[in-house]
Amino acid sequence: MSLVEWIQLPNLGDHRGALVVAEADKNIPFEIKRLYYIFGAQPDLPRGFHAHKELQQVAFCIQGNCKMLMDNGIKKEEVLLNQSNKGLKIPPMVWHEMHDFSQDCILLVLANEHYDEFDYIRNYEDFKMRGTK
Template sequence: MQQLIKWIDFSVIGDDRGSLVALEANKNIPFDIKRVYYLFGMQSDLPRGFHAHKELIQVAVCVSGSCDILMDNGKDKGVVKLNSPSQGLVIDVMQWHEMSNFSDDCVLMVIASDLYDESDYIRNYDDFLREVNANV
């Protein structure tokens, strides 16, 4: 079973003018980048996510503000706070995740290993547990 929480610390280049983080496929992002999307304008009391992916790998970066992400591999669970644009959270295959507690200024960017494919989603938690346990 994969590690529950995997962080990527990005190198920050900066001076008096500000800071810069470069994200590069197969360097500090551990896959070919096929899709990037971001969420903003979320309400703190309306969680999102509630799914896992069969094959997709993602890296979530809170480029502004903060949010919490529940990570669940079917055996272990943990909640992490994303609040730094210089750190990414790897959301691996078969990891149930739920995002919540969004700050008003939260902008959550997600870098994905493939294009959107609805058939890759597992949206029912009981189905997720069955599939995880079938592969043990």
């Protein structure tokens, strides 16, 4: 079974340009309580390196591109995010790392909960131990 699950948002644009809509509990599979975006990332400085105990997220590269490594402790998959209306689901208990950011990359992330430091697992060995219980 693949770790990678995509969410395709409809492009409702016309000859004037693109219009992509994300709706909570419709094409986004949860209520959106937080969003954040990463821009100006250095191509050679990876980010992420954590998992969440409960948090659900969907990541969209709305400009440029980057790669994301998804790891459930058993299997690893790397994907390229490069379509503004194609989001990568990041479920709980999946270690993720972002890297190889293009200079113009803007990565938008939608989350189902507010920020909670206690939900983070920032040590890979701790993550792997939790997954084997």
